[in-house]
Amino acid sequence: MDGRGSDLVQLAVHLRDSLSCLDSVRSPRVQRVSAGRRDHQVPLLVTTRAAPMALGGVTEMTNSEVRSIAVRIEARLQSIAEHEAAIRIDLEALASLTSPAADDHLLDVSAAAQWLGVSRATMFRLLRTDTHLRHVKVGKRTLFRPDDLRSYAARQVAS
Structure with a gap:
């Protein structure tokens, strides 16, 4: 997975973990996401207002919008985990295959x-x-x- 994908997974995990405390969040929070050698600050702005409000190019989101995004991300992470499990099973099946016997080839x-x-x-x-x-x-x-x-x-x- 490339650096951007890793950033998204870390952000999704953060969103999932912060779902339980969304109601108590009053001010913008900053999540530090590491991507290789550089760190990015990803603003996570949450408000209880009904209408999103633009702040210098950053849009605040309502709790329901954040929950909706977090649910979609969680579903995608679950799908990734299922695919990873299937890939691991396939890799184990390949590893368990025996290689041809030493005398299973033709001799000149x-x-x-x-x-x-x-x-x-x-x-x-x-x-x-x-x-x-x-x-x-x-x-x-x-x-x-x-x-x-x-x-x-x-x-x-x-x-």
């Missing part, structure tokens, strides 16, 4: 040869001559699934 010829304990030349010879050695061609690349290499090695040991 060099890695497969190393896995079987043979040279690259032997691996290429096996590709040409042994029909039991399963592989996948992706473009010009020859790739092997670790499960296929395991079953191939088990067959070689058994024979």
Whole structure:
């Protein structure tokens, strides 16, 4: 959230907290809102008069107007809290997902040869001559699934 959003949230919290004492407020109050390196003074002018009155560009508000604004802000803060809770649940669900197993990827010829304990030349010879050695061609690349290499090695040991 940017600095302005933070200022608004702080102001909204202040408005919510000051709702209970609105009737006793007689003079303008100043709320200090911090935004990063600078502080802003936000006038919170409350009066019991029915009509708003302009004072040097600042409009005084009636208690009902302030309450109305505070209620809207409170509803928006509640909505933000609900969205934040939903986002946290989604993040926890993502974090709980397991990453692919270490052998869940395809091996190239060099890695497969190393896995079987043979040279690259032997691996290429096996590709040409042994029909039991399963592989996948992706473009010009020859790739092997670790499960296929395991079953191939088990067959070689058994024979």
